[in-house]
Amino acid sequence: MNYKLIASISISLLMARWRQTLVAAIGVTFSITMFVGLLSFMSGLNDMLDGLILNRTAHIRLYKEIKPSKQQPIDISNEFKNYHNFIRSVKPKNERLELYDAAGIMNALKNDERVVGVVPKVTTQVFYNVGALDINGIIDGIDAAEESRLFQFKDYVVDGNYLDLKNTPNSIILGKGVAEKMMVQLGDVIVVTTSKGEQISLKVVGLFQSGIRDIDIVQSYCSLNTTQRLLGESSTYITDIQVKLKDVSLAPLIAKEYENVFHLDALDIQTANAQFETGSFIRTLISYSVGITLLIVAGFGIYNILNMMIYEKMDSIAILKATGFSGKDVNAIFILIASTIGIVGGIFGLAFGLGLSVIIDHVPFNTASLPAIKTYPINYNPKIYLIGLSFSIVTTYFAGYFPARRASKIDPVIIIRGK
Amino acid sequence: MSNVILKTEQISKYFHDPISVKVLKDISFEILKGEFISVIGKSGCGKSTLLYILSTMDTDYEGALWIEGENMGNKNEAELARVRNEKIGFVFQFHYLLNEFSVLKNVMLPGLKLGNISEKEIEHNAFEKLKLLGIEKEALKKPNQLSGGEKQRVAIARALINNPMIIMADEPTGNLDKKNSEIVFNIFQELSSLYNQSLLIVTHDNEFANRTNRIIEMEDGKIIKM
Numbered sequence: 001m002n003y004k005l006i007a008s009i010s011i012s013l014l015m016a017r018w019r020q021t022l023v024a025a026i027g028v029t030f031s032i033t034m035f036v037g038l039l040s041f042m043s044g045l046n047d048m049l050d051g052l053i054l055n056r057t058a059h060i061r062l063y064k065e066i067k068p069s070k071q072q073p074i075d076i077s078n079e080f081k082n083y084h085n086f087i088r089s090v091k092p093k094n095e096r097l098e099l100y101d102a103a104g105i106m107n108a109l110k111n112d113e114r115v116v117g118v119v120p121k122v123t124t125q126v127f128y129n130v131g132a133l134d135i136n137g138i139i140d141g142i143d144a145a146e147e148s149r150l151f152q153f154k155d156y157v158v159d160g161n162y163l164d165l166k167n168t169p170n171s172i173i174l175g176k177g178v179a180e181k182m183m184v185q186l187g188d189v190i191v192v193t194t195s196k197g198e199q200i201s202l203k204v205v206g207l208f209q210s211g212i213r214d215i216d217i218v219q220s221y222c223s224l225n226t227t228q229r230l231l232g233e234s235s236t237y238i239t240d241i242q243v244k245l246k247d248v249s250l251a252p253l254i255a256k257e258y259e260n261v262f263h264l265d266a267l268d269i270q271t272a273n274a275q276f277e278t279g280s281f282i283r284t285l286i287s288y289s290v291g292i293t294l295l296i297v298a299g300f301g302i303y304n305i306l307n308m309m310i311y312e313k314m315d316s317i318a319i320l321k322a323t324g325f326s327g328k329d330v331n332a333i334f335i336l337i338a339s340t341i342g343i344v345g346g347i348f349g350l351a352f353g354l355g356l357s358v359i360i361d362h363v364p365f366n367t368a369s370l371p372a373i374k375t376y377p378i379n380y381n382p383k384i385y386l387i388g389l390s391f392s393i394v395t396t397y398f399a400g401y402f403p404a405r406r407a408s409k410i411d412p413v414i415i416i417r418g419k
Numbered sequence: 420m421s422n423v424i425l426k427t428e429q430i431s432k433y434f435h436d437p438i439s440v441k442v443l444k445d446i447s448f449e450i451l452k453g454e455f456i457s458v459i460g461k462s463g464c465g466k467s468t469l470l471y472i473l474s475t476m477d478t479d480y481e482g483a484l485w486i487e488g489e490n491m492g493n494k495n496e497a498e499l500a501r502v503r504n505e506k507i508g509f510v511f512q513f514h515y516l517l518n519e520f521s522v523l524k525n526v527m528l529p530g531l532k533l534g535n536i537s538e539k540e541i542e543h544n545a546f547e548k549l550k551l552l553g554i555e556k557e558a559l560k561k562p563n564q565l566s567g568g569e570k571q572r573v574a575i576a577r578a579l580i581n582n583p584m585i586i587m588a589d590e591p592t593g594n595l596d597k598k599n600s601e602i603v604f605n606i607f608q609e610l611s612s613l614y615n616q617s618l619l620i621v622t623h624d625n626e627f628a629n630r631t632n633r634i635i636e637m638e639d640g641k642i643i644k645m
Binding site for chain 2: 316321411
């Protein structure tokens with residue numbers, strides 16, 4: 001087949017009715033624009049909503065839970081091994097929440113290929129002293145820099161510098177709700193009472209807002225050292241190890257593995273936030289079905305226009321065939337016409353889609369729950385563009401395929417005799 | 420025998436809609452190289468139908484069609500297209516030019532499809548053909564800017580581009596006035612006498628037919644004189 005000739009005939013046919021061509025291409029452009037814009041926006045929103053919880057949550061949390069031992073003495077005894085043993089009212093024994101050999105575990109985790117990072121945490125209950133009142137609270141001892149790197153801690157520090165937690169001794173980043181209750185500001189010194197009854201003064205170096213009010217009215221952060229001192233423990237005292245994985249979807253599996261290896265409790269993110277998984281999946285599903293509907297509708301538009309085009313070009317097809325063009329050539333011409341419309345329309349659609357995304361990206365969006373976000377979120381995932389382009393090519397190909405096949409089967413005699 | 424270029428054996432054709440009618444009845448004849456033949460007969464006698472079969476466009480017939488010793492009944496659609504492209508130049512009653520292309524490009528298209536020679540050479544040849552027919556000045560116009568007679572001459576130029584073995588024409592002067600008909604006839608005659616071009620012209624213009632070398636007369640789907 002002479003592709004150059006086929007191409008030049010296709011282009012001539014396209015240009016001869018350039019208005020019609022333009023309308024068809026605009027149809028594709030419009031739907032791809034909408035597809036890209038809508039999907040970028042929706043997956044941006046989706047990521048934002050997921051990020052609300054998932055970003056700042058460890059993929060796997062290793063800790064020790066206070067609970068009765070799974071294996072009771074009677075299970076070990078040989079005599080009752082094959083019996084069903086019912087034991088009621090078992091009480092947990094008084095165990096320390098400290099993870100034994102936390103440093104060793106963390107080293108082992110850091111060497112795991114699947115792990116991005118590991119941060120230790122110490123959690124303790126405290127009372128914030130406000131005059132005669134004590135407000136219930138929780139202080140997490142964290143490594144501010146690592147916590148920021150792995151779990152976007154700094155995004156939620158709305159006032160002050162998160163690194164001051166490390167640099168200033170005896171400092172605290174207060175939850176915004178707590179700060180409001182206590183009416184303190186940056187630089188103020190507050191007093192907290194530890195669970196052991198000691199009172200310690202801490203300097204406020206930052207304010208923290210998670211967007212979840214229930215958290216903001218109790219939660220505060222100190223450095224690891226400070227928290228360990230609040231508890232009166234040594235610098236090896238760690239209650240939690242938070243793990244960030246390369247692939248979140250593996251979390252439940254790896255959590256189980258760690259549970260067995262380290263004899264600790266391991267909570268994976270999917271179990272801890274099951275509702276977010278479902279919600280995020282459904283939102284993605286909705287946006288893709290809307291996007292694909294748009295493309296299919298556009299596909300039918302192209303099908304119609306090509307069908308009409310072929311109807312108008314019956315004479316030309318007959319004449320091409322009479323002068324020696326085969327059905328295959330005619331088929332190739334119309335497929336090429338359709339694909340050209342699809343590709344050109346699609347590429348413009350991607351460009352306009354990007355433009356639309358950028359516009360949305362600049363629309364202000366302020367919400368109390370998301371201090372880090374100032375404009376509507378957009379996901380510039382190249383995957384969306386790739387899907388848009390391939391879908392536009394595939395739909396136009398099929399929209400062109402059937403009319404083209406019809407054109408290739410046209411019998412020139414019937415048309416010529418019909419005159 | 421070697422200069423028989425087209426031969427039919429017992430060709431019959433039926434139309435099935437609305438009832439089965441045998442429109443061609445056992446047509447057998449031969450065309451020799453260089454012959455200038457006209458096919459005449461009343462409307463509906465099947466002469467155009469015969470022409471479409473001979474041109475390989477219509478494949479729904481009984482009997483055998485031989486072009487240069489090859490049986491067309493054994494060929495598939497693409498091969499028949501190739502035969503039309505290479506060996507047959509067709510001129511219709513209506514000019515059937517593509518308005519999307521210039522006159523020159525219209526003439527070039529079958530040549531480009533054949534692709535035996537470079538585009539430059541095809542363009543040169545196409546221009547020569549247009550010159551031969553005296554319409555080289557119109558080469559870059561679009562067909563719809565031409566008069567009916569000029570269009571028909573362009574169509575003849577297009578039929579000539581691949582130097583076909585035979586030119587078939589279906590009432591080429593049917594839509595033309597006396598003067599233009601005369602021009603077209605003279606062109607055919609010139610092609611026949613000067614270039615020894617084989618021609619098969621369907622017409623119902625007896626005056627036209629009488630000036631050709633050989634007349635095939637048809638009636639009711641049969642050849643009654645040849």
